Amino acid sequence: MSSSDGTAADASWERSDGRSRPPPTVNTIRRIRQACTNCRHRKTRCSGERPRCMNCRRVDRVCHYEPYSTTNPPSSASVAANNGAAKGKSPSSLFPRAGVVDISRLPLATRKSRQSSPSHRLLSINIRLPPPSPQTPFPTCQVQCMRFTTAPPPAVMDHLIDAYFLHVHNQPYSYFHEQSFRERVNYGLIPKCLLFAILASALKFSDIEYFQGSIREATEAYAREAWLAILHEHLTVENNPTLAERTLTLLTLFYIGGRTSSGWLKIGLAVRIAQDLQLMREPKNTMPPIEQEEHRRAFWSIYLLDKLVSVGQSRPPAIAEEDIHVQLPSDEETLRRGIWKKTPTLHQLINWKSETESSVNGTFTQTILAATALGRCCRYVLHGREMDEMPPWDPRSDFTLLNTFLLLIDHHLQVETPSIPQIVEHYRRPDGTLDFQSLEHVVFARIVFHTAHCLLNHPFLLRMRLQKSNCKVPPKFLTRSFQISCNHARSISSLVEDAIASGCHVQSSFYAYASILAGGILSLAIHIDQEKGQVTDPETLNHYQKAIHILERTGRRWDHASKMVSLHCLFRAIL
Structure with missing residues (x-):
């Protein structure tokens, strides 16, 4: 029988009534005529159930089925043409689009031949399309979910x-x-x-x-x-x-x-x-x-x-x-050059008796040191640690030891000097651009350091701890601690404002926490002055407004920051 006769016979069989076809045997494998888009991308077996297949139900995912004509595999001729077009391409032009044909990146002659060939309709189904216009008749949410x-x-x-x-x-x-x-x-x-x-x-x-x-x-x-x-x-x-x-x-x-x-x-x-x-x-x-x-x-x-x-x-x-x-990370220049460098361990650097250099060259290390101090303060203040038998003003207490440790971190970070504008100029490249990957660590480490001080000396947290100890508090202790927390709250708002003005990114989600903590302490100081009938220092009011502005700025990118803004406004309305 000729090839044309065979094709005609096949077509005639397809058009015949279903009752004339041979019945399936018991062990015949049931083939899914069409798999959903998710299963096809993951190359997993799809149950084919509508409206959601078994895999999509299991992971609670949107299940989408395309028209059957778009799920047919390309012909062998199409695959060969695709492979031929890919020859000579660099790996970067092929990587993220494994199994996807991007017509716009093919040579002009190849594009014309593809567009005129019958297989073009099958090959072009996976081309990355721009976002659908408002007039698109297909469900926009489904198209976007599949696109991502x-x-x-x-x-x-x-x-x-x-x-x-x-x-x-x-x-x-x-x-x-x-x-x-x-x-x-x-x-x-x-x-x-x-x-x-x-x-x-x-x-x-x-x-x-x-x-x-x-x-x-x-x-x-x-x-x-x-x-x-x-x-x-x-x-x-x-x-x-x-x-x-x-x-x-x-x-x-x-x-x-x-x-x-x-x-x-x-x-x-x-x-x-x-x-x-x-x-x-x-x-x-x-x-x-x-x-x-x-x-x-x-x-x-x-x-x-x-x-x-x-x-x-x-x-x-x-x-x-x-x-x-x-050991601690190396500095950024060493990392970029790809060479090995000996650095101290964290234990060596937080030991007063260590023989390591007094200054820390790696900016990532500065952040790690500040975060270590913050972690110790949080464990003491927030996490239900067993009460220290010593009152916080005792030289042997955990409170005093933490202040001593913060003094060591201040020694390594040189928090007070230089100023932010001077630091920014230090990390400015010859072409005028900023080395953000080094600069941002310096700013961030100082914000974390001041946040640790604010937590350790927070008036509410300190009073709650003293209430459990049932000891007589020296008259000046709480006043002095509150003043320390206010000073570091002002430092947070000043640092962030100076960093923004100098061109730093200041976009980490942690800045939301630091600013709401600083703003809360300064707001408490303003409220105390109002209760006493005193005029609040204009600087305190100014720093409070700065802290709230930082929080609002951070809330543009981070959901939890925008929620903090709403809660703070509600709190101020109640007061």
């Missing part, structure tokens, strides 16, 4: 990676050597979980037109995809858990701004993974210097996050200082 389950186009990807290293990296968390990370992206060596976590982190600082009107949806979708990739690809199998640990800490930054409990749980998981990977110890010297430094920075970023989140009530830190044996 895969990597964006190359130009958008490059923009978001640039935004990550400009606004997120080293502000204050640090995970990567920038140049080697970009090379790994170009060669497709960054797994989906880590890549999508970076996209979710960077989107808060992006205004690219591709996400216009759907930044929140895209951010949540990328974070969700990163979390699902961790569960499916890294936590359920032995598959490089280091990537899962870094992804978890990045996701924590996303969730901690709105869903604190979810972020808190992810921190705990990241800490356990870090302990299991022995990140708290020095990496093997057989590793390249860049990988060793990324190993250290991955741990210290988890440590930093663990300490900063401990400012929440009943959320004690999970990492003990005595369990840490890895």
